[in-house]
Amino acid sequence: MAAPHALSAAAPAGPSARSSARSSTRHTGWIADLAFAVLTVVLFVAVALATGVHNPWDGQIPLALFLGALLLVRRRWPMTVLLLSVAAVFAYHLAHFSPAGWIWPVAAAYFTAAGTSRVRWVVVVGVAELVYSAVDARMIIDRNLVRYLIHTFGEGLLLAALVAAGLAYAASQRRGDLLREAEYRARAAEERLSVAREVHDIVAHTLAVVGVHLNVAADTLREEPAEAAAALRLAQDVRNRAMKDLDSLITVLREGPAGTEPQPDVSSLGALVAGARAAGLDVTLHEHGDLSTIPAPASVAVHRVVQEALANTLRHSGATMAEVAVGRHARSVTVEITDNGKGDSSGGGVAEGNGITGMRERVRALGGTLTAGPAARGFAVRAEIPVAGSPE
Known part of the structure; x- marks a missing residue:
């Protein structure tokens, strides 16, 4: 018998593996944050220039940079980022007459916050912003009713889509977490079963062989002391091999298979x-x-x-x-x-x-x-x- 080297193949991922996975997730999250930030800045400035703004540094570029900077911490403080972004858009529209939208500049913030447990507050904030934007744009009704309807209902549909996308993404994340947890538990159960089999095989075989040798020693102790001594030595050898196997098994469970003997x-x-x-x-x-x-x-x-x-x-x-x-x-x-x-x-x-x-x-x-x-x-x-x- 020898130590179970292959035992760890089915073992659940250890702390180092899970730490590596979390590090990879954080890295991917930062890339997404940066991408959202850059996209928000570029789109906002591009729309401002396309709508005839001659001096974007007067308000458009600072607002775009502020909204983009907020998105870098959107996953840590999603509701705070949303409220600050909406407040910045309100301040911008109060100080500037601009055809820039109300919802789409903070689309990433809405999407992120909608995936949290405070989705109802996200809807409240979004509806409040829509109502204010509809009232603010009321002078367009007489000049261009179609444009007003597109502006109002278009941003309403965008808000609904962002909230739905955020909820779907959060549900997908939770489902993935549940699947990973179920997979981890299944691997852990399989490992426990594997350990139970290994321990049973080692102990059962050892006890059977040692028991036979002890019986021989007991029967021959008086008449054939040499034979009894030989039986006891064999029992001791089997016991030592079993202890070595069990020690190697514990080493595998604690530290992994490195340095252990093959199965x-x-x-x-x-x-x-x-x-x-x-x-x-x-x-x-x-x-x-x-x-x-x-x-x-x-x-x-x-x-x-x-x-x-x-x-x-x-x-x-x-x-x-x-x-x-x-x-x-x-x-x-x-x-x-x-x-x-x-x-x-x-x-x-x-x-x-x-x-x-x-x-x-x-x-x-x-x-x-x-x-x-x-x-x-x-x-x-x-x-x-x-x-x-x-x-x-």
């Missing part, structure tokens, strides 16, 4: 079988095909299935013999563990514990299938995991 895979099956033999189980290992070509996830799963099956055999079945067969085929890997322990030739059901459930979940995560139950002469566990094709 145990099919290359470790020999040591796994040797440990079961040392515990008194006559295990035969059959390997078919080139097992070195098995992809890492499937190779780890095969090791864990064999480990759990042998641990169950040692703990529960009373078996004296077991066979392990692992085959590498063109598009799949198969593994079968059978023993001569307590079986049911009638094919009766078997109560699944955490071990069998964990094996099935591990194999299913890779798109494979696993069956476990009584066989003709004992108990059998069979798994098939699909892998990329290669020559047999």
Whole structure:
């Protein structure tokens, strides 16, 4: 057994990753703020020049620069930016006769504030500005009624569109946050399940093997002290390996996979079988095909299935013999563990514990299938995991 290096692959993003994401979001937000500011300044000045203003420095350019500067802090103080922008437009129209609009110069401020919880106040401010603009432009009615209607209803439609766009954007942001939170929780749940499987595999196998050696030591302590000492040493070796595995697992959970050993895979099956033999189980290992070509996830799963099956055999079945067969085929890997322990030739059901459930979940995560139950002469566990094709 070795430390679970691949465990962190499914882990939720750590604090550094989330901090990087927030930094990227802030950077993008500043770009948007600057873009809104520049666009507001350019459009306002362009409209002023297009409507015949001869000296834009008299009021148009200072107002445009003020509105643009406010937009640089629109996300931090959206309502304050909106109120100051509207007040500046009011002051401008009181001091200058200008065909410049009332709503569109502060469009970005309306859009931003509409996405906050104070959207009702945004509507109130916008309607008040529209009413005042309609009254202020009443002298146009006699000269050009169509222009007055376009001015009044056009800005009303613009205000409605800005509020609707702000609400839609805020809803989209909230939906994205909920999806990210759900994804984070799903990854966290998957990681907890993965940790539970790893801990179960390590502890269950260790307790099974150590238990057998302790029983041997207890039975032979008086008559064969040398044999009892050997059994205790083997139990201690298994315990030390398990502690090393658990320590590496905790390291992965705390600090990530750097510096830990790779996951145990099919290359470790020999040591796994040797440990079961040392515990008194006559295990035969059959390997078919080139097992070195098995992809890492499937190779780890095969090791864990064999480990759990042998641990169950040692703990529960009373078996004296077991066979392990692992085959590498063109598009799949198969593994079968059978023993001569307590079986049911009638094919009766078997109560699944955490071990069998964990094996099935591990194999299913890779798109494979696993069956476990009584066989003709004992108990059998069979798994098939699909892998990329290669020559047999």
